[in-house]
Amino acid sequence: MKNTLPQFYSVFSIDCVLFGFDGGELKILLIERNEEPFKDWWALPGNLVAQDESLDESATRILYELTGLKGVYMEQYYAFGDVDRHPQGRVVTVAYYALLRLSGDKTPKPVSDFAKNAQWINVNDVPKLAFDHQKIYEKGLEKIKRRIKHQPIAFELLPEKFTLTQLQQVYELVLGKKLDKRNFRKKMLNFGILKDLDEKQKGVSFRAATLYKFDKRKYTKLFGKEISF
Amino acid sequence: MKNTLPQFYSVFSIDCVLFGFDGGELKILLIERNEEPFKDWWALPGNLVAQDESLDESATRILYELTGLKGVYMEQYYAFGDVDRHPQGRVVTVAYYALLRLSGDKTPKPVSDFAKNAQWINVNDVPKLAFDHQKIYEKGLEKIKRRIKHQPIAFELLPEKFTLTQLQQVYELVLGKKLDKRNFRKKMLNFGILKDLDEKQKGVSFRAATLYKFDKRKYTKLFGKEISF
Known part of the structure; x- marks a missing residue:
């Protein structure tokens, strides 16, 4: 130098x-x-x-x-x-x-x-x-x-049990745009990576939403797709 | 400063x-x-x-x-x-x-x-x-x-038409290990991202191998999997 x-x-x-x-x-x-x-x-x-x-x-x-x-x-x-x-x-x-x-x-x-x-x-x-x-x-x-x-980062930002509305909100905030509710739910549920907990939100007086959990195993299978040997 | x-x-x-x-x-x-x-x-x-x-x-x-x-x-x-x-x-x-x-x-x-x-x-x-x-x-x-x-980088390293042996060689070289031939072929063909050209290698006197082409559309569909809205 x-x-x-x-x-x-x-x-x-x-x-x-x-x-x-x-x-x-x-x-x-x-x-x-x-x-x-x-x-x-x-x-x-x-x-x-x-x-x-x-x-x-x-x-x-x-x-x-x-x-x-x-x-x-x-x-x-x-x-x-x-x-x-x-x-x-x-x-x-x-x-x-x-x-x-x-x-x-x-x-x-x-x-x-x-x-x-x-x-x-x-x-x-x-x-x-x-x-x-x-x-x-x-x-x-x-x-x-x-x-x-x-990657499953959306789920790291949510509590363990969450509603689809909460999940959509995270995506909307990070992506910076409104997403169509019906389309979002359909896609998310179709991926099969959410576990329906058969449980409703608590402390909500009206129309309590269903709670979901993230199925990490299925997620990994779907998105971790790679050519592995 | x-x-x-x-x-x-x-x-x-x-x-x-x-x-x-x-x-x-x-x-x-x-x-x-x-x-x-x-x-x-x-x-x-x-x-x-x-x-x-x-x-x-x-x-x-x-x-x-x-x-x-x-x-x-x-x-x-x-x-x-x-x-x-x-x-x-x-x-x-x-x-x-x-x-x-x-x-x-x-x-x-x-x-x-x-x-x-x-x-x-x-x-x-x-x-x-x-x-x-x-x-x-x-x-x-x-x-x-x-x-x-x-990502489809293996295909960028090969000529447009290639044999499965050539493809396996690229993976072996980059990953730094030998791969089982039978298993490799099965996986690769199962992915459905290779187009069989119904054509054999030329200038090879014995046991000319089948030539393949990379199906970019199918590849993208398989590996480009993402949550897109």
Whole structure:
């Protein structure tokens, strides 16, 4: 690498794209930046990678510092390296994502001064984001849209027993569009991956809906189709 | 980023993992390095990203400089960032991969002095590699193993008309194991994705085998199974 500096000088960062479903809304975790550039802007939780940490370690640390969240399993999905993506120099960022079922203990709160606020925000209300974070976020959204069509992630976001209305809502939120109720139910039931529990919703005064459970064995058989030897 | 240097100083690089099938063998494209560190070692074609190029542009340039190959569509698949992966400092590398059908015009020849040799090498004869390139290569191999079970890439590596023996060979090479002939044929034919061309191999003196074609429509129907609305 001799003689290659400053031509190859650069820094790299991590950005975290966390989607959360709270039973009613699909949300994305954002911070309000407390530092230049883009001070006071909304952004994905992200910061520079330190010299002594691996990318995975860095992602875990950064998420914790900026949002207080711990123990979230994130997966690396893409490195963004457009030349002009950062106004202060060349910064390549490695993006990580996760899709979570939100419960009370997932309330975010920054630990470091780098962020002055952290919040789960409805994906329909995402504000203008710093840097190229809109692009990074959209690629993350594409990723979960593809996954929900091929993998049983919808079921990980629901309680063990759920109604078809709840299931449809998860699909509509992730795919970002209304689905025809009759068609959705027909398709879902035809796949044969739902177990009718012969049990109704409780605590509902009128027209309690049937509860279903996800039949993982059948699901795997249907969608895990592969040429295996 | 003020006051963050030198803590966050780093460089990043691209490494290319190109697999090639020449009709008989599965090969990987390697170079012999002409520069320190790891001078004279075999390595993946890889080098540092310049300040004025995006990651995709860099991958294309580096592959060309080190191997002479052009027009290869590569996909980014993972960023490797272990702290000690490079002996001279922190270097995060973004890996790209491709799987090609090799023909005469894919003979590699370095354009830059950085490599003194470039060669397609049988995956069973991969020498000791520089840096963490063994790990990068293995993750690339896993990637194509998963893909060959879910996507029609095996067929892209074969001529339009092929025999079941040729098809089995591709699977055996990519999966790295012998498959039972009878079982393989039964499974493949049962999938209903092969079109019997009612035609025999030509230029074979004895026991000419039946030629098949890939039925893309049926394949898509079978493996493209997804919950689509």
